Ligand SMILES: NC(=O)C1=CN([C@@H]2O[C@H](COP(=O)(O)OP(=O)(O)OC[C@H]3O[C@@H](n4cnc5c(N)ncnc54)[C@H](OP(=O)(O)O)[C@@H]3O)[C@@H](O)[C@H]2O)C=CC1
């Protein structure tokens with residue numbers, strides 16, 4: 016979907032060469048590999064996009080960093096804070112770019128919301144609310160061994176929205192309640208986040224029930240809402256509704272809605288690499304090739320532990 020002068024998919028890898036070849040043929044990709052290692056070692060690959068399942072993210076990210084690649088890893092980048100810290104440390108030590116694929120951040124509707132917030136249209140912010148839930152029949156979601164569960168797969172979109180509208184502040188207190196799936200993963204979770212000055216964030220995520228799938232922020236003057244939470248194509252401020260269509264003329268049939276919106280994060284990665292600067296992680300930017308770990312409280316560990324402690328009654332194997 017993007018100009019070939021800017022982006023080219025030059026290789027694809029799978030654990031089975033036949034599947035990689037089939038995918039490469041279908042999408043006109045020049046090279047197919049039967050292992051991720053071979054792709055990581057391909058000198059024509061500048062950026063590795065990692066779309067394995069959650070438990071394989073870390074190993075594949077480290078493999079590609081070791082091969083000197085910039086890395087865009089699907090969300091959640093790690094299944095807990097320790098994994099994320101290890102990947103960020105590795106990227107920093109090698110001066111390489113690393114980004115978590117929270118594609119939501121780069122949608123035009125999100126950019127429009129950010130300018131509404133910057134202009135102070137809503138007044139002093141008081142509360143943010145996000146919901147993401149649907150009945151999803153994806154085996155990986157109810158499988159503990161695949162780091163399934165609502166919070167890691169869907170809650171991450173809610174947390175990143177709340178963190179974004181509150182400028183990346185860390186909440187002072189978190190509490191959570193949950194319904195636990197028979198497989199032991201979190202099925203439906205509601206979380207309260209208390210920010211300084213009595214400002215509040217709350218979200219509900221569910222892999223077994225349909226929720227509003229909208230995210231909103233309210234202030235002393237007005238309220239703004241984007242939907243759907245994870246791939247926003249609509250922004251409503253007061254009664255003013257703006258659409259940001261994302262079909263982009265693509266004729267592809269995708270597994271997940273608004274998937275053409277993946278181009279926005281790809282464009283962001285290219286922009287960062289061309290600027291050659293480390294993108295703010297803790298609010299500073301550094302000259303030279305740095306790394307971005309799309310940092311938000313979710314991966315700070317304390318919140319994840321709170322949530323998993325509250326939700327599952329014990330620090331789960333994959334508590335964030
Ligand atoms: N940003 C977004 O909108 C979306 C993001 N995601 C994220 O993308 C990632 C992949 O999700 P999805 O594509 O639904 O997952 P799938 O269940 O389709 O698995 C993706 C790939 O993981 C690879 N894989 C590597 N090791 C294993 C293993 N041990 N068991 C099974 N598969 C393995 C397989 O590749 P192969 O066998 O070919 O090597 C498989 O094709 C997840 O992290 C998810 O959170 C998912 C959907 C939407």
Ligand SMILES: O=C1OC[C@@H](O)[C@@H](O)[C@@H]1O
Pocket residue numbers: 151153168169245271
């Ligand atoms: O990130 C994602 O997008 C929406 C849902 O389909 C979810 O399962 C997937 O991981």
